[in-house]
Amino acid sequence: MKHHFIDRYSNLESPIHKLNTTLKLFLAVALIITTVIQSQIPAYKFVLIFAVLLIALYTSHIPLTFFLKNLLIILPFACIGGLSILFANSGDLYSSFIGIKIYHQALMNFITILEKSIISIGTIILFVSTTRFDHILKSFQDIKVPSLIVALLSFIYRYVFLVIDEFMRTKMAIVARSSRQPTLTLWSYMISRSFFGSLERGEQIFQSMKARGYNGTIKTLNNENFTTGDGIILFLCLILYALLWKL
Numbered sequence: 001m002k003h004h005f006i007d008r009y010s011n012l013e014s015p016i017h018k019l020n021t022t023l024k025l026f027l028a029v030a031l032i033i034t035t036v037i038q039s040q041i042p043a044y045k046f047v048l049i050f051a052v053l054l055i056a057l058y059t060s061h062i063p064l065t066f067f068l069k070n071l072l073i074i075l076p077f078a079c080i081g082g083l084s085i086l087f088a089n090s091g092d093l094y095s096s097f098i099g100i101k102i103y104h105q106a107l108m109n110f111i112t113i114l115e116k117s118i119i120s121i122g123t124i125i126l127f128v129s130t131t132r133f134d135h136i137l138k139s140f141q142d143i144k145v146p147s148l149i150v151a152l153l154s155f156i157y158r159y160v161f162l163v164i165d166e167f168m169r170t171k172m173a174i175v176a177r178s179s180r181q182p183t184l185t186l187w188s189y190m191i192s193r194s195f196f197g198s199l200e201r202g203e204q205i206f207q208s209m210k211a212r213g214y215n216g217t218i219k220t221l222n223n224e225n226f227t228t229g230d231g232i233i234l235f236l237c238l239i240l241y242a243l244l245w246k247l
Contacts, residue, residue: 046118
């Protein structure tokens with residue numbers, strides 16, 4: 001079965017892909033934190049930061065459609081919490097429509113949440129799309145993230161696609177053997193069959209991993225070391241961050 005993995009473009013050849021994983025992780029987290037702690041983000045500053053993300057996206061050779069599609073899928077869920085702020089009684093009245101009043105300050109707060117969400121989600125998509133997931137886990141391990149959390153992330157990433165794969169196989173088998181549209185009974189059977197089938201396959205995969213020497217640590221073929229070039233890139237990026245927020 002073919003699935004759309006979250007890091008489907010992580011094996012491309014580009015300057016962004018070749019950067020040290022820990023460096024990219026630090027820069028992504030730094031950009032998100034400096035964005036979130038801002039009380040207000042002027043429109044020109046948001047445009048500049050988003051332009052930087054688009055330049056990095058272009059440099060990484062990742063399709064713009066893929067970036068925008070994932071951004072638009074996740075963005076509504078991130079902004080649900082901001083809807084209550086939009087209708088708060090704060091500041092001067094901005095407009096009123098069919099009895100619903102929207103105040104100026106509340107609208108500005110909602111726009112700020114929207115801007116922060118776009119920058120943060122865009123940064124995460126860019127980071128994950130340019131870095132293999134096993135390298136991200138290895139970076140977490142190197143910076144001393146608790147091994148339990150790293151192991152949980154590893155198995156979630158591995159087994160979520162196993163469950164999807166088992167469900168698709170079950171659905172394909174039922175459709176091939178029946179001319180009827182799937183009923184509620186068939187859907188419940190597919191879900192239960194997929195659950196038990198994925199449990200069995202998951203146990204087989206785990207036993208195979210143990211037979212090959214898995215002991216709870218993440219191992220990769222390429223051990224990345226922080227070089228002088230990475231330090232220069234880090235310094236330049238921090239200067240760029242400072243300029244963006246001081247403009």
